[in-house]
Amino acid sequence: MEVKMKISRILVPTDFSENSEVALKTAANFVDTFGSTVDLIHVVPVMRYFHESMEALGAPFSIENKLYPHTLEVAHAKMEALATKYIPKEHRGRLLTVIDRKPSEAIARQTEEDDYDLVIIAGRGEHSSPHILGGTTEKVIRFSKVPVFRVNDSFDFTGTSNIVVPLDFSETSYSSIIPAFEVARVLKADLSIVHVIELYASDSYMIPYVPAGVDNQPVYESLIQNLDQYLKDHNRLLSIKRTGTVFKDALILNEGANQTLISMETTILKGITVYQEIVDHMNEHGDLLVMSTHGRTGAARFLLGSTAERLSKSIEKPVWFTKK
Structure with a gap:
């Protein structure tokens, strides 16, 4: 790729x-x-x-x-x-x-x-x-x-500093990171990785599906390790540079003697629905959302097509839908 x-x-x-x-x-x-x-x-x-x-x-x-x-x-x-x-x-x-x-x-x-x-x-x-x-x-x-x-409004290339990329451990969601990197490079923006842990299953009568007190750091480490493996399998020019600070890393592109580095911060959120957490996060922190239109189903569901379509209607800020 x-x-x-x-x-x-x-x-x-x-x-x-x-x-x-x-x-x-x-x-x-x-x-x-x-x-x-x-x-x-x-x-x-x-x-x-x-x-x-x-x-x-x-x-x-x-x-x-x-x-x-x-x-x-x-x-x-x-x-x-x-x-x-x-x-x-x-x-x-x-x-x-x-x-x-x-x-x-x-x-x-x-x-x-x-x-x-x-x-x-x-x-x-x-x-x-x-x-x-x-x-x-x-x-x-x-x-x-x-x-x-x-x-929804004319997109200004100079007014974008933070690009939000939702990931859910699926290969399809990881596929959005490469186009997101290139968009960030063109716009001179940073990347914000977001993963949402759903606390309740839809048929659980509000019984916590994932304990609310679960530690975010192991989830973050697993997310970054999987992303790193995806990049090794799909694009050897692009890799993750660990900074030593939890939740803060960088994506680095090696093109011969030239290198391009984009800052990348990961946020782990917990909520009842993935959809609402992404909307709230975008409204507060994001300038542009880059996401895949399909992802996992079941307990770890995240980027389902229906979620993407709902986000398209609910987020006023621009959304870039990638295709695997």
């Missing part, structure tokens, strides 16, 4: 709402840093029931021959205006208009077919509700094969 981040091609979905424009503003910052090419996509929903009803009534109106072509033409003009407003001419890519019954799946399918490096998508849509564009956003996060960067 490479450490150097490559973001040559970006896909930005839009529903033409003011809220969705924050994704384009963010994409413009990526253009400045990575020289990326930005494509826009708008999905026109299929109006199957309306189409069939009009046909049954014998109405002299064709959705396929009149409504869809007009809608696609208007959508293309709006995307052209947005691209002109936010993206420098030499970095503007294609303007894609698609008719599909499921917008989220159409967007995810486009990312895979055209080999994009990143999807930048707004967390809210036309009505400032996480349930409008938000519902599509959650599904894009779930279905996309490439990383998804969810933003």
Whole structure:
């Protein structure tokens, strides 16, 4: 797995709402840093029931021959205006208009077919509700094969100093550490590793599943040892440097004579739900969350897809969803 981040091609979905424009503003910052090419996509929903009803009534109106072509033409003009407003001419890519019954799946399918490096998508849509564009956003996060960067406000590269990375002992969660390191290197930020111990099982009638007094240090040591082994197995250029201070380490990248060091602090939290602990920690300490969308299940469950989707709706700060 490479450490150097490559973001040559970006896909930005839009529903033409003011809220969705924050994704384009963010994409413009990526253009400045990575020289990326930005494509826009708008999905026109299929109006199957309306189409069939009009046909049954014998109405002299064709959705396929009149409504869809007009809608696609208007959508293309709006995307052209947005691209002109936010993206420098030499970095503007294609303007894609698609008719599909499921917008989220159409967007995810486009990312895979055209080999994009990143999807930048707004967390809210036309009505400032996480349930409008938000519902599509959650599904894009779930279905996309490439990383998804969810933003609610325009992301400023200069205002990020602490990147939070949740880990749960699963290999899938550890896979987020390499892209998190590269994001931290680009943003000149530190990493904050978070592990949550759930104190109660869902079917235990509030009987402690893990003793509240469990010592955090052995959990931390085990977490770091497992992370170190993961890096040895997947990327020998990146390794952990122990500082001798508990909970404080560093990630170091060796590239010949060059070395890059990113500070890394680990926090062990205890709570009833992983979800709420991450939300509270991010609200208080984090500027950006980088996480995998899937992890373990069962007693040690942590980064389940449903947790990732809930976090996407509940955390106002930007979230970078990695893909293993």
